[in-house]
Amino acid sequence: MKIVEQSGKETGQGRGRALWAAVAVIAIAAAGVVGGKIALKSKVNELVAERGGKAGAVEVDFLGRIHLRDVTLPLGGRSNARIAAIDGRPKILFLNGTLEMTGLDIELPTARILVPHASVEDANLDPATLTELISRKSAAPLAKRIDRFAAKRVSATEVAITQAIAGSEQKTVYRQVNLTDIANGSVARYSADGASFEFAMAIPDGAGGSKQEVMTGSIGQMTGQDFDAAYMARLYTEKAGPDDKEPRPLYGPLSAKAIAFSNGQARFAYDEMRSSGFSMRMPAEPLLETLEKLTSVTNPEELEPEERRAFFGRLLSLADIIGKGDMEMLGLKIDAPAKAGEAEGEKVKLAVDRMALQLDGRRLDAALHGVSMGEGGDYVKFSEASMTGFSWDSTLEALKKMAGLDEQQLETFPFTTLLPEFGTFRVAGIDVNLPNPDTGADSTGTEGYADETGETDALAAEGLMPDAEQEAGADQQTNQPVTSMEKPAAAVPERIRFTLKNYELALTKPFNGIPTDIRFSYEDLSVPVPAKAQDETSVQLRKLGFDELVVSSNIQAAWDEPSQNLAIKDISVSGKDVGSFSVSGLMGGFTKDFFSGDPAMAQVALLGLTAREMKLEIEDKGGMAKGIKFYADQNGMTEDQARGMLTMMAAAVLQQLAADQPKLQGPVDALSRFIAKPGTFTLTVRSKAETGIGAFDLIAASENPMLLLDKVDLEATAQ
Template sequence: MTSAVRPARPVFSARRRRNILLAGAAAIALVGALPVADEFTAWRLSRILAPAGTVDAVSGALFGPLAVDGLRLATPGATISIDRIVLPGRGLLGSSALAAGDVTLEGVSVVLDGLTLRMPRILVSGTDLDQATIARIFDKAATQPLSERLAALTASAVRIPELTMEQTVGDMQQTVTYHDIEMRDIRAGVISAIAVPRATMRIDGKKEGLTTGSVGPITIDDFDTVQTARVYGEKAGPGDTEPKRLYGAFSVENFSMRDAKGNEVGVARISGRDFKARPTADSWLGTIDALGKVDDFEKLSSAERKAFFMRLVDMMTAFEIGGFEASGFTFKGKDEKKGEPIDGEMERIAMSADATGPSFSVTGMRFVTPDAEMRFGGMSFSEIVWRPMLERLKEALAAPDTDFEDLDARKFVPLIGHARIEAIDIDIPADEDEPRRGKDKRAVKAGERIKMAIGAIDLKAGNIVDDIPTELGARVDHFAMALPAGTDKDGLKELRAMGYEALDLSFALDAAWAPDKQELAVKTLSFNGKDMGAVTLSALLGNVTKDIFSSDEAIQQVALMSATAKRLSFAVENGGIFERFLEQEAKKQKRKPDDLRKEYGMGAAIVVPAFLGNSEGARTLANAVARFVAKPGALNVTATANNAGGLGLADFAAAGGEPATLFEQVTIEAKAE
C-alpha cells in the first residue's frame, strides 16, 4: 500500500503576501520619511511666519504638535513678543493650519505706548485658522492695522491664568494683575463673555507712595477687542468722529484700595452698560501719558496750557456710557491738618444718559469725624448740557491765533438743567478753632455746636436760547437751625430775645426771560419762616437784552443800566413775628403791646405820606400800612409804571433822590387784610 504526502497550503495567498509586502515597504518608507516631513512642516510654517518679523525656530512632526519659538512682531504703536506657540500639526500640509484645535502661547508680552501687557501662558480652545489668516495677522508689511487683522481670530474659549498690565503715568508706576481670566465665544474679534475671579493692583509714586488694592469678580459682555485696540493704541483718523461701543454690560465687585497714608476706599459693586469710545489725536495711551507728565500746571507756559486743555477736551469728548451704578461706597482716612479720623459712605452712585442729557445722582451720603457729622439723603444733577461747550472750547483752542490766557472760562462752563440736594443734616462745632478735651470730643455743650438741617435745595435752569437758560428756578425748603443760647451775634441774639430757639426758613425763586419781548419776569421771590411769616416779591423788568448775561462785565453793566422796571409787587404775611417784636419792645419800654401797636399805626399814617409825598398812591399805601400795623395779617402792594416802557435809570436820576417824584410816575395798589 502506497501512501502520498501532500504539501501544506500557504497561510496567505500570493495576492495577500504581495499586499503585506507593499504595506511593509510603505511603512518603512514612511518611518524613514518622518524626519524629512518634520523638516518640511517646519520649513512651511517658517515661510508663513517669515513676513512677521523674527522667528527663532520652528519645529514639529507631521502628525504631532508644532512649536514656534521666539516670535517677535513690530507694528506702528505696538510690539508683540511670544516665547513659544504650540500648535496642533495635523492638516498643516493641507489648506487648514489649525482645524478646530487647541493652541498654547507661552511668554506673551505686548508693548504699547506707555503700557505693557504680560501673559506667561494663554490657552486657546476651538480655534480655526488657516495659513492665509496666520500670514495676514503676522505680516509686518501689511497696510491694514493690527487691530483690524485681529478681527480674524475666532475661538470657543480662551483661558489666561495671569495677565499683568504695567503702565507709567507721570512719576507713577501702575501694575494690575488679573488672575484666571476666562473668555468664551470669540467671533470677529468680539468676546461674548469675560470672567475674572480676582485682580490685584499696585500704584507706586514718588510723592504719593505705594497704593495697593484688589477687586473681583469682574464680568464683561460683548467686548470688542478690535475697537479697544484702536482706541488705546491708534491715533484718530478722519473717520473717527463718533464713539463706537467697546463693550456691553459689565460688573465689578469687592473693589478696595489703601494708600501709603492709610486711607482706604471700598466699593461693594459697580455695574454699567454700553461703554463707547473713539481714538484721540494721540491715542488714549498717548493722551493719558502726556496728561500724566504735567506735574505743576501753574508752571506751564500759555502754549503748554493750551496743549494740555486740547488733550483734556479731546479725551473728555472721546467716550460715552449708557449707564453706570456703584453701591456700598466706603471711605476711611485721616484729616491731614488735625490728624483725626474721617469716615464716609455712600449707599448708591448712579449715572445715566437720556434724551435730555446725562444725569448723575448720589444717595445715602454720610461723613463723620470725632466732633462732626454730615448727612445727605440724596444729591442729583440732570439735564446736563456739556458737550457743546467742550466742542466750542475745542474749536477755540485749535485756532492758531487763540491765546489761552484770553479765553473766558465762563463761556465753556457746562449747564445743569436740574440740581437737587435733599435731607441735609449737619452737626459741627460752633467754633472750629476752640480746643476740645476729653475722650469723647463730641460731648460738649449744646451752645457750642451748630446743628442744622435742610429739607431740600432745588435749582432749575431750562429752555436754553443761545446758551442762556431763559427759565430759572431755585428753592430751599425748611432750612432748620437751632439758635445757640447765649449767642452774641447780631440778628441771632435778637431772635433769641424774641423767644425763637430755632429757625425753620424756606426760600423760592421763579423767573423767566423772554428774549423776543426783552422782558425778565420775576414771578416769585419769597422768604418764609415758621412762626414768623412770609415775604413774597414779584417784578416785571423791561429792556432786558442778552447782554445782561454777558461774561464781559463792562457790557453787562451797560445792559443793566438800560433795564427798566415796569411792575413791582410785594406781599407780607404775618405769622407771629410782629407780635413777638411788639412784646419785646414793650418790655424794653415797659409799656403794653397794644399801646405800641396803636402808636406805630398812627405813625405809619403820618410818616409814609411825609416821606413819599401826598399823591394818591402815597395815601393809599399809607392807609394800608397803618391798617396792617394796627392788626397784622396780610399786606399786598403793587406799583405799576405809568409809562408802558417802565422806569429806567434816567427816571431815578431825574427824581433827584425824591421818592415823591417817583411816586407820581407809578400807580399804587395796596390792601391790608
C-alpha cells in the same frame, strides 16, 4: 458545485481587492499627512521668519499638532514678545483649532505683560486664517483681522501687567482671566476671579508738600459683556468714514466688586463699581496718529499759529470721540488718620452709599447719595448732592476759536465764552455738627457757648485766673478797671450746628457764556438757638419763643432775548412760624450788551433799563403775633392792649400818608386791614407807559418815591 466554487473564488478575490484598496488609501493618507506635516512646518517657519522673529524649535507631529519653543516676535518699535512654548493644532476638517502658550512675556515701551499660561479653545485657526492674522503680507487692516478670528474661549491662569507711569511703577495681577464666545471681532463675555495691585502715589505730607506712598490693593470678581475689540482697533488705527457719524458701543455692562486699597495708614474701599456700557465715535484721524503728534510737541507756545491751531485742535478732538457712558460706585468707605503720618489715634471717616456719573458727548450728570464724613463727634452729612445739565460744549468751541489767535486778536476775545453751561447743582438733607474754629471747642458736641478767645477756662484751670470774689475785691482795693483779659469776652457758639432740607443753584441757558436763567434757593435752613445763649440776637430770639430758626429763600430770574425783558420771577425769604416776604417784577430794555463780557458796555446798558411792573407780597404765619407778645412783655401790657395800640398807631400814620397822597388811599386801606387782621397783603405797581419807567426817573425816585405816583397804577389787596 462548480458554480459554488466559482462564486467562492470571486468572493475571495473581492476581499483581496478591498484589502489592497484599504492599504492603498492608508498609504496615500499617510503620504498626505507627511506632506501636510512638511507643508505646515514650512508655513509656520515662514510666518515666524516673516515677522522678523526666531524660534528655537518648530515641530509638527503626525496628528497635525504644532510645537514651537523659545519663540521671539518683534511687535514694532521697541516692543517684542517672547514665548517659552506654543503647542497647538490648526483647524482641520471638522476639528477646530486649539492653542496652548507657556511663558508669554510682552515688553512695551512703558509696560510689561507676563502670562505664565494661556489657552485658546475651539478656534478657527486654519492655515488661511493664520496667514491673514499674522502675515505682514496680508492687506487686511487690523480691525478686519480681529474680526476674522473666532474662538469658544481664551483663558489665562494669570496676567501680570507692570507699567511705568510718571516715574513710578504700577503692577496689577489678574487671576483666572476668561474671554468667552469670541466672534465677529467681539467678546461676548469676559471675567476675572480677582486682581491685586501695587502702585505709588503722591499724598499730602502735612507740611504743605507731598510724599510718595506705596498703595496696595485688591479687586474681587470682575465681569463684563460685549467688548468690541475690532472697533477698538478701528479707533486707534483708522479714521472716520462716511458711515461713522454716530457713536458705537465699545463696552457693554461691566462690574468689579470688593475694591480695596491701602497705604498702611489710610484705607479706601468700594463694594462695587459698575457700568451699563460705553460708546465712542470714530475720530477724524486715527487715535494712534493723534497721540503720536501730541506727544511729539514739548512746548505748544513755541509753535507757529497754524501749527498751534492744529495742535489744540487735535487735543480738543479727543473730547469729541466720547459717546454715551455711565459709571456707578457703590459703598465707598475711607478711613484715614486725623493727623498725617499717624497710623493710630482718631480717624477721619468718609462713607458714600452711591456715586454716579453719566456722560452724553459733551454733557455730564453726576450725583452722590448718602454721604457722611466726620471725626469723632464732628460730622457733615447729606443725603444727596447732584449736578445735572453740565456741558462743556461752549467751552470747547471757544477754545477752538481761541487756539489760532495771535496776541492782538486775543485782546478782544470774549473770554466769557470759555465758561461752561453749569446746569443745576443741588444738595439735600444736609446735617452739620462741627466745632467752632473761633472757640477751639472739642468734639463733645455739647450745646452752648464759650468765651471768644477760649482763654478764660484754661487760665482758671491753671490757677491763673482769680475767681469772681477775688476779682471784685481787687477792683475795689485798687480802683482799677478790669482789663480786657480779665473780662469775659463776647459769647459765641461752641459748635456750628445746622440742618438744611434742600439747596439748589441753577445757571442755565448761557449767552456768550453768561447764564441768562438763574435760580438760587435754599429750603428749611434750621439753626438751633441754644438755651445757654448769651449773645443779644439769641437772647431776643429766645424771648420771641424760638428754640430754632428755620429760614427759606429763593431768587429766580430769566432773560427773554426777543422781547429784551428780564423777568424777576421771585425774590423771597420766609421763616417757619413767622411768614414770608416776596418780590417779583419785569424789567425792560435788557439788551444782549449785558452779556457781552465788556464792563463798559454793561454799564452803558444799565441806563437803558426800564421798570415795567413790580409785585410785593407779605404773608403772616405767626410773626406778628410773636412780635406783639414780645412788645407786650417788654412793656408790661396784655397782648390785646399791645395789638390795639400798635394797630391804632399804624392806622394814624397810614391815614396821614393817604391824606397827603390820595392815590395811596387804596393801598393804605389794604395795609390797615392786614395789620388789624394779619393774613396776606399784596401790592402791584405797573408802569402806565408800555416801555416802562426809565433809569433816570428811578434815580430821581430814590430820593423821593412820591415822584413816581403819576407814572404808575397801584393795586393792593389784603386777605
